Amino acid sequence: MLERIYLANPRGFCAGVKYAISYVEQVQSHSKEQIYVRKEIVHNRRVVEDMKKRGIKFINELGEAPDGATVIFSAHGVSPEVVEEAKKRSMKIGDATCPLVTRVHRKARRYKDSHQIIYIGHQGHDEAIGTMGEADMFLVESPEDVQKLIGKIDTNKPITYLMQTTLSVADTKLVVEKIAELFPSVEHPAKDDICYATTERQEAVSSMMEEIDAMLVIGADNSSNSLRLLQLAQKSKPFSFKVNSLEDLSKEYLEEKNIRTIGITAGASTPQILVDEIIHKLREFYPSVSVDLFPGSREDSMSFKLPANLLL
CATH class of the missing domain: 3.40.1010.20 (4-hydroxy-3-methylbut-2-enyl diphosphate reductase, catalytic domain)
Structure with missing residues (x-):
């Protein structure tokens, strides 16, 4: 018993989730227009359903909202391609991306033209899709995936890595150790990306x-x-x-x-x-x-x- x-x-x-929810609430309180949110604002059905009850509409793709609509991007972030599409359609854009995820996006843009980037994350996760849209990257989920990068990465060129913010600390440590073992020249970030x-x-x-x-x-x-x-x-x-x-x-x-x-x-x-x-x-x-x-x-x-x- x-x-x-x-x-x-x-x-x-967490602070990022509170930020995203407050963002949507503030936009709705200052607008008389229909508010659309692309993807789940955060990964919780209860939160999404509560927002639906308050009149928020959730969409999977921008094409589900009319041109000029008010659209908010979720806490997990989006790729530059999505932002450009929204701008071309004259949408009013709200970005509720967690600031810690935004930090990873900035790092991706900084390394985009100078480094080969290994991204430690989960295939298909909204955050991974958004971050990997910033630059060409090699996605890995495990030490075994790192092993498969041999021959794909040019060891004569600068290499670094980024991380999805919601990973297991212990499991990610193993992946980073494997990267360092196989690619000794890798440039380790001053601080990892796990929030x-x-x-x-x-x-x-x-x-x-x-x-x-x-x-x-x-x-x-x-x-x-x-x-x-x-x-x-x-x-x-x-x-x-x-x-x-x-x-x-x-x-x-x-x-x-x-x-x-x-x-x-x-x-x-x-x-x-x-x-x-x-x-x-x-x-x-x-x-x-x-x-x-x-x-x-x-x-x-x-x-x-x-x-x-x-x-x-």
Whole structure:
């Protein structure tokens, strides 16, 4: 029977997600026109559905909105090609890209003409698509992918690498080590691109492993950072699992695995209300369960200021 719940901290919304959501809300509050958002503003169904209820329309491609419409790009960023298409169609552009993702785009543009760029990221992820649109890059997801670059990269020319911001810190370290091994001349960035929120949430999960039987990760299936949290937890606690919402929560699973102490964390795009609903459901299952913040936890203190001009 479940006896104790430990809450990881930080968990849930990161500064970049708060920035993107606030961006859309501010644009809508200052405009009487229909607001379109290209792709999910963040990778969480609850956030998207709440915005739809407030009249925001989500589209996959710009062609789904009329010429001259107000279109906001999601937190994951877009390629220059998408920006140019919007400009050609006289769209009013809002860019809710996380500032940390924007930083990676700037680095890509800086290296574009001088370096061969290796991009460490996940094939098909919105952030990877946007960043790789800035320059020609070699995508790798694992050390094995790096091995396949032999013969494709000219070792006589400058080489560097960039990263998707939501990767596993430990797994990325292995990829970087392989790059350095096979391409000793590689220029290492002064600072890696994995965002502070991803790192801190992974560190919070790691610190809890000895005190829990399993970790419950709350997050969407297409949320890269949520999946990394689950993979990290399962390395130490294989019964760890992920849910999208309280409907996915199974009392039978908890009892089958004899989980007495559980940790709860949430992906960087998961709203606090989902965490609250999960805790409420667990208390319904087990009225005597205790809920505490994990000892030694720290707050997420970073924030990003919205630009003075929201639309281009």
